[in-house]
Amino acid sequence: MALQFLRSDIKVFLRCQQANPDAPPVNARAIARILHGLTSPAFPTCTWSKHHFWGLYADIDFHTVRRIALEEVIASRPHKLRLRPMLK
16 A cells, blocks of 8 residues: 555655755655665754654665655656666
């Protein structure tokens, strides 16, 4: 049941972060850590534990949350930044 809301919650989280110029930059790993309620120097518990998304998906596999967050981070980029150059 929680997985059906995970993707939309990540989209909302990204929109909130992008709308706030003072918000620290986030990547897929940081989003997964926040959704699991795992502290870090950039996202300390004392500040983030009051946030709606803090620990909301702690019952979902961390790597699953990170994978979906990565997909949404890439999708939220401007179109010309979505494709990564091929390395030879």
